[in-house]
Amino acid sequence: MKDASPAKPYALHLGVIILLFALSFVLPDYHHGLLARIMVLAVFAMGYNMLFGYVGLLSLGHAMFFSAGLYGAGLAVIHLGWSVPAAFAAGILCGALLALVIGVLALRTSGVAFMIVTMMFAQVFYLVILYFASWTGGDQGMVVPQPARVLVLGSTSLDLTSPTVRYTSALALFSIVLLITLAIVRSRYGRVLVAIRENEERTKMLGYDTFSNKLVAVVVSGTICATSGAAYALLFGYVGSSFASVQYSILPLLWVLLGGAATTLGPLIGTLFMYYVVDITSGFTSAYLLIVGIALILLVLFFPKGILGSIRQRWLGWLP
């Protein structure tokens, strides 16, 4: 993964971004909207992949980082009347701070204990949202009012509820995060993260403070997930407690596993795949979850490293 010519991976990633941009002109309305949503959630998956794929830390609580961004941004607009950029920043900051606190506490554990601790914290976060229902809307959630979802940039104002603006914003966010994760995993820091995943004891004996390195990774991961949550609130206008539930901690794990853990594009592929399998099968039968389940089992059997992970293993060793 290191020391290879950087041209190919960057060309591939730029190609994917250009393809997604081109798609915005040809896709019918329904798929246009769905893809915008998928790109925002793929950012969530990329944040999860940062920690799970590269550092090997399996968290079952990432819904709290996503919803920290979601509520941080959403409530800032609803209750404080903040502008879109300020609310977006507030959401990201909430996620980063939460990740720092959770990281310091949860990283005292590892393995199964880490999974349980993160899951418990996320559950606390979920219950806190329900408890303060007068502020958060409880299990009903809240709608971010349409007039507030306008991004004013100097003299122009962009209406985030318009499909084109929404798609373009989602693509911009996705592209930035994709290129950031690509740069991180190809950096020296990325090499240390993989070393921690492969053998933490050995990494310590090379002089690395693995706790600090992991803590930074938790904060980076949590911040990316919060960015996705903040964007979701502002672009799709709904802030709901279901996003803090355990289901939304499992989903990014599933997306990443499907697409390929520790691949930069895997999270997008996994999210896309999962959404479309559900979308297509639910058009035929009400028992679509059965088909989804079978598809997942087949994938695990034939592509145990996820779609991109297996492609990298068999054909394209240079994939980042």
Add this chain to the structure above:
Amino acid sequence: MMPLLTTKGLSRNFGGLRAVDNVDFALMPGEIRAVIGPNGAGKTTFVSLVSGRIQPSQGMIVFDGADITSLPAYARVRLGVAYTFQITSVFANLSVYDNVALPVQRTLTDGRSKGAVRTGVMAALERTGLADRTHMLAGQLSYGHQRLLEVAMGLALKPRLLILDEPTQGLADSEIDNFIELVREIAKSATVLLIEHNMPVVMQLADRITVFNAGRILAEGAPEQIRANTEVQDAYLGATHD
């Protein structure tokens, strides 16, 4: 001359077992010191205490005049105490290059220049004779080469004290000869603490030998003295003499 490494009353208990028992030890800079002793004598526990992989029950460890007893392992590595593992633990899924790049990039003070990592990696790989295997996965190397990679990683840390835990275990005779040369080469720039079972290797390399038995130091001296020591012969070599 001040010793590079000193331990005073160093002990470590595992349950009721006193694996290392009240050890006073001193190592002079530039020395090649071999630590020998029967299985279970506490050699590996002793160097694990020195490297910080486990914490002592009692006693203190002084490195280059500073008390390092409570420092975590990674901080000791940064001071120059490098440990190569008894059981080979290279990063099997990473390339040979990446394995060595990890220690190199950390020791670089100039973190920016891209060429610096490559230069450092290639220097360490050339010293250990692995330069033609840069892009192989470490796990695909032969056992002997994995041991050499382990040493290359230790070298790349630019250690002042290099602890080699049974480095020749599992090596072929021809590989052992090269290895002896390599350790002599390393000793020009670092102090070497070597745990070794292979007596010819010990006799050829060591300036001094420390013999462990049942967690204590049984004897210490030049190779000839140790060879002649009847107590050592009893405990370790299992010789009967009349």
